[in-house]
Amino acid sequence: MRMPQLGLIDFSYIILICFSSSVCEDVLMDFDGLVAAQTSLGTAAIIVMNKQTDVVKAIARLIMFYKHESCGQCTPCREGINWMNKMMYRFVDGNAKPAEIDMLWELSKQIEGHTICALGDGAAWPVQGLIRHFRPELEARMEKYHQQKAALKN
Template structure:
């Protein structure tokens, strides 16, 4: 009940503990790398969707993206979720949804910092 109240869950029954110094954007991108590798490729939403999520998340790690892509990524996860034969795609979509839901300001800040750094150089 407490997890539902904060819009969270145990998802695939895995619990990852991170301290405040953890780069949560990079951690989720690394998790998506795992799901991309593990996808069998049978279902198009999983095969193509996770690959696309991985590309977007890799740019988010750098900050080399636009703010509207956060919403695009959210919509992508919703198109993947519950549209495949097995639950692997759901397991990939949920951490990204959690990242957007709980850490959107951190993603946006990274994008701003990247743009400022580009202007400085």
């Protein structure tokens, strides 16, 4: 039986994500095919997530790992990953505004390519993949959170 697949994460030193099931089902697991899908094979160590996985929470946990692993030497990594971590955990609950999705995207772009080592890139790319492929999920969480908050006030 084939498990419905939500996405996969390539756990090379630098992490890129192939999220949408349409991409994951059609892409060849070779270096050229994955580069064309805006991801990579890296060391070929991967985590596959099925549709039961809370992908927002999974990426938030991944960013927490990067926050912990940052040596703190360069500002984009030290400060940027800390802010991405705070924002991602708010996104898990839905306690954010849709405009913050774009803020998170811009933050990830300010980290990417601006650090001494590749750790900053490794933290930025999963967030970019999440936004690129799961923006509707983020927006739906935010809407649900704010509806529940409004209902409690009434």
